[in-house]
Amino acid sequence: MAEARTRWTTTLLWGVAVAILYWALFHFQDDIVRLAHTTVDACLVVENGKELYYHKPTPETCAAKGGTLIKGNWLNVLVPIIAAFVLSYVHGAFTSMFWDTLGLKAANKKK
Numbered sequence: 001m002a003e004a005r006t007r008w009t010t011t012l013l014w015g016v017a018v019a020i021l022y023w024a025l026f027h028f029q030d031d032i033v034r035l036a037h038t039t040v041d042a043c044l045v046v047e048n049g050k051e052l053y054y055h056k057p058t059p060e061t062c063a064a065k066g067g068t069l070i071k072g073n074w075l076n077v078l079v080p081i082i083a084a085f086v087l088s089y090v091h092g093a094f095t096s097m098f099w100d101t102l103g104l105k106a107a108n109k110k111k
Contacts, residue, residue, distance in 0.1 A: 007101045014094035021087050035079045040072040 025032070030051075037053040043062035045052045054065065062069045099105075 011097045011101045014097050017090050018094045021090055032080055035076040038070050038072050039074050039077045042070045043067040044070055
């Protein structure tokens with residue numbers, strides 16, 4: 001009984017961690033998109049409330065579009081990649097623990 005309770009507690013903790021990570025992903029999606037677009041120099045133009053990114057602009061073309069020149073940083077590409085790996089790991093751990101807690105296991109094929 002105590003082992004089952006510990007399993008359910010661990011499963012629920014992993015589930016809460018997954019929920020928090022998904023919440024953070026959707027809550028900060030605009031920031032993550034901005035980081036992904038600014039791995040190289042970009043021109044941010046806001047049209048009708050929508051952000052458009054133009055990559056590798058010159059200051060003149062960016063000014064002509066009425067945008068803001070953003071200096072790129074190649075390290076920005078690491079944020080979405082790390083977020084994907086962390087979310088994948090935590091979600092996989094939760095899913096595995098969930099099915100194990102319910103008692104469902106993959107079938108072993110013996111030859």
